[in-house]
Amino acid sequence: DRQNEQESQVTLSQTRTGKDGVLMVLVSAGEFTMGSQEGEGDKDEHPQHIVDLDAFYIDQYEVTVERYQRFMKKKSHRQPKYWDQVDYRGDAQKPVVGIDWNDAQAYCKWAGKRLPTEEEWEKAARGTDKRTYPWGEPEPNSSTANSGKAYEPEKAYAEKIKAVGSYERGKSPYGAY
Numbered sequence: 263d264r265q266n267e268q269e270s271q272v273t274l275s276q277t278r279t280g281k282d283g284v285l286m287v288l289v290s291a292g293e294f295t296m297g298s299q300e301g302e303g304d305k306d307e308h309p310q311h312i313v314d315l316d317a318f319y320i321d322q323y324e325v326t327v328e329r330y331q332r333f334m335k336k337k338s339h340r341q342p343k344y345w346d347q348v349d350y351r352g353d354a355q356k357p358v359v360g361i362d363w364n365d366a367q368a369y370c371k372w373a374g375k376r377l378p379t380e381e382e383w384e385k386a387a388r389g390t391d392k393r394t395y396p397w398g399e400p401e402p403n404s405s406t407a408n409s410g411k412a413y414e415p416e417k418a419y420a421e422k423i424k425a426v427g428s429y430e431r432g433k434s435p436y437g438a439y
Contacts, residue, residue, distance in 0.1 A: 281375070291315060293314045294384075339368060339369075347419045408422070408424050
C-alpha cells in the first residue's frame, strides 16, 4: 500500500546522538552472514547462516570511564570491578572495564538506549562481506587493535587499555570502533 511504500523510503541519518550526548552510527538494514566457517571459531559459531536485520544505531565508541562515572553519580550505581585503579587524569577517555551485563543494561536504560542483540553486534563489527575482523582479514596488529598483550586484571587501566578511537584503522565498515 502507498503509506507503507512511503514509510520504507524514509532515509535514516547516518549518525545520531544519544541522550548521553554520544555519537551513534547507523547499521543499515539487510542480510549478512553470521558465524564462522567450519574449522574456525567456537562450536557455538556454527553453522554460518544468513540473518536479515532491520536498521539500527550503535555507539561509535565504547563507553568511556568519564561517561560511566557520570552515569554512576546520576543513578547512584555501584562501581565496577577495577574501578579503584582508575586515574581520572589519564583514564577518562579509556573504555570502562569490569562491568557485567546488568551494569551495561542499566547504563543503556539511563542513556535512552538498549544493548544490541548478538546478531546486531556481529553485523556492526563485521559488515556484510564475511570479513573476520572489523578491518578485514589481516590479523590484529598495533594499528588495528589493542591486542597481543597479556591481560593482568590488577593493571587493567595502567598498562593495557588505550583511549577510545585510538585505532582508526580498526573500525568497522559502519564506522564503529
